[in-house]
Amino acid sequence: MPLTRIPLPHADVLLDPDFLGPGEAASLLEELSSSIAWRHEPIKLFGKEVMQPRLTAWHGDPTARYSYSGIMLDPQPWTLTLQQLREQVETAAQTHFNSVLLNLYRTGQDSMGWHADNEPELGSSPIIASVSLGATRRFRLRPRDPQYLPHAPVSLDLSTGSLLLMRGSTQQHWLHAVPKTARPTAPRLNLTFRLVVNR
Ligand SMILES: O=C(O)CCC(=O)C(=O)O
Numbered sequence: 620m621p622l623t624r625i626p627l628p629h630a631d632v633l634l635d636p637d638f639l640g641p642g643e644a645a646s647l648l649e650e651l652s653s654s655i656a657w658r659h660e661p662i663k664l665f666g667k668e669v670m671q672p673r674l675t676a677w678h679g680d681p682t683a684r685y686s687y688s689g690i691m692l693d694p695q696p697w698t699l700t701l702q703q704l705r706e707q708v709e710t711a712a713q714t715h716f717n718s719v720l721l722n723l724y725r726t727g728q729d730s731m732g733w734h735a736d737n738e739p740e741l742g743s744s745p746i747i748a749s750v751s752l753g754a755t756r757r758f759r760l761r762p763r764d765p766q767y768l769p770h771a772p773v774s775l776d777l778s779t780g781s782l783l784l785m786r787g788s789t790q791q792h793w794l795h796a797v798p799k800t801a802r803p804t805a806p807r808l809n810l811t812f813r814l815v816v817n818r
């Protein structure tokens with residue numbers, strides 16, 4: 620299935636639920652789960668350091684340095700597997716990426732809070748390509764400023780092998796999150812490919 624646009628005002632969000640076949644997604648999940656040097660990093664929340672409710676890793680070109688939620692991430696080099704996936708994603712997204720942030724949601728209690736990927740390192744209209752592997756998790760979007768942009772929150776179920784693109788003014792006008800779920804939930808691995816621009 621091709622990328623299909625999700626009709627949202629002031630956003631450019633596209634989804635291909637079947638970007639990777641089930642077999643390809645399963646072997647990628649298995650390989651990346653065991654071969655990536657997963658880290659449990661702190662995050663600064665209102666000036667206080669707390670541990671992130673998920674594991675992370677950051678790979679990319681050496682020049683793609685990026686400060687994320689108050690911590691500086693030095694990229695690990697591309698592995699063959701990440702490099703091959705990057706090329707597939709670049710072809711689908713018709714753009715270039717120089718880095719990838721990996722998130723491992725170990726259980727339903729792991730999550731990602733409301734945020735926009737609008738760090739200055741990503742430029743004025745960031746393109747983010749998100750590949751999901753493993754358990755389906757609910758991805759939520761809501762307007763950053765509901766006074767200016769009144770719209771109900773939107774939910775997308777991101778299943779294994781799916782590709783989600785966010786581009787244009789999406790990060791400017793919308794926030795996104797992966798909430799916790801009380802349901803017993805297997806691990807989910809998400810990769811967000813990004814272009815970090817040198818200033
Ligand atoms: O896990 C996801 O689907 C979202 C990840 C995300 O928003 C991020 O890495 O910035």
Ligand SMILES: [Fe+2]
Pocket residue numbers: 734735736795
């Ligand atoms: Fe994000």
